Amino acid sequence: MTPELLRHEHEGRDPALYFTRIVAEQDGEVVGVGGLGHDSFSFEEWRYGGRVAVQPQARGRGVGAALYAELLRRAQDRGARELRTMLSDLPQDRPGVAFLTARGFQPAWDRYESSLHTADVDLGAFGDLLRDVAAQGTELRPLAELRSDPDCDRRLYELDWLLFQDVPLGTELTRRSPEQWVRDELDDPDLRPELSFVAVDPARTDPLTGPYVGYSTIGWNAAGDYGYIGMTGVLREYRGRGLAKALKVAAMRALHAAGGGQIRTFNDAPNRAMIAMNEALGFRRTATRTRYELRLVPQGVDSGA
The missing domain is CATH 3.40.630.30 (Gcn5-related N-acetyltransferase (GNAT))
Known part of the structure; x- marks a missing residue:
């Protein structure tokens, strides 16, 4: 991710589709971010895709859980019936997979890199x-x-x-x-x-x-x-x-x-x-x-x- 790409995604997003982003701050520094919204590539009103990321030094303190809980609340308020996200089998993603599994997410589709x-x-x-x-x-x-x-x-x-x-x-x-x-x-x-x-x-x-x-x-x-x-x-x-x-x-x-x-x-x-x-x-x-x-x-x- 680069600032230019993030700006392009924000400014070019279809305004007809729902998207929300939240951040976690500590001492004036962003330590976590979460986003959730409709997928313009595969749109259903009740389906949402999202992602939560936390800085390594801030992990293990409940930041990711709090971000997820807030995104889940917003999705449920909109009548969501399905949430989607994607992670790899690389070592750096293993904590994320455990995070998802503990919350009931199930593997549904594989894509090979x-x-x-x-x-x-x-x-x-x-x-x-x-x-x-x-x-x-x-x-x-x-x-x-x-x-x-x-x-x-x-x-x-x-x-x-x-x-x-x-x-x-x-x-x-x-x-x-x-x-x-x-x-x-x-x-x-x-x-x-x-x-x-x-x-x-x-x-x-x-x-x-x-x-x-x-x-x-x-x-x-x-x-x-x-x-x-x-x-x-x-x-x-x-x-x-x-x-x-x-x-x-x-x-x-x-x-x-x-x-x-x-x-x-x-x-x-x-x-x-x-x-x-x-x-x-x-x-x-x-x-x-x-x-x-x-x-x-x-x-x-x-x-x-």
Whole structure:
């Protein structure tokens, strides 16, 4: 997290959706923070996602419990029926997992984190793949070049929605407005347009996506000093041609040319095809991120009914 990213999230949040944030202060210093709100990506009026974090030196004093209790109260006042959050199986998250388990949260969905460093990959080995894609008449264009196209944002918005229909997310997907999607995705301060690529078929003139048939984005976490893949996908009729793999290779080559670095990617457990592709590219699993859920009985409802 960076101040710029936090400001972007705050200023770009959909005002139609509920969100609340609380902080814990001690001697004028913020020692804990909690947030809770609707998920614009998977919206249900009764479902809320949240997070509680406490400074290491302030843990073990009930700060996290107090923040959680207040967020839970606010959620229940709104008739919440489900709370969600996500933690990894890394050592630093074990106390958080114990905190959730003690409060009745249950693991509901796994997402695998994998990573590679461009210095550890023979990017020249994928030359034939890129030549095959080019021979098909498909161009891999940097997003930075396409943003000057007045139809770029609209086409990517439509393409993104079509691609996400086939991503196994374990939750119902909500379609954001075009304006909100652009704020969340294309105006993200972490996005690296010069490292993100769009597959373009010049012969295609679709009314929704135009010549765009797939894309892959790279963001850069400045605080953590690593890149991460946001979305990679190709339209159904263009699959089986190596396009998705080529998009990732193009991004990896661009990052390597810019000095190289680590790239992380995240795949839901049922997405076996993408997991296999990433392994073929050199990604190796580093963690499992689990979505934890707590089912609530709305106030005034008989739990035995």
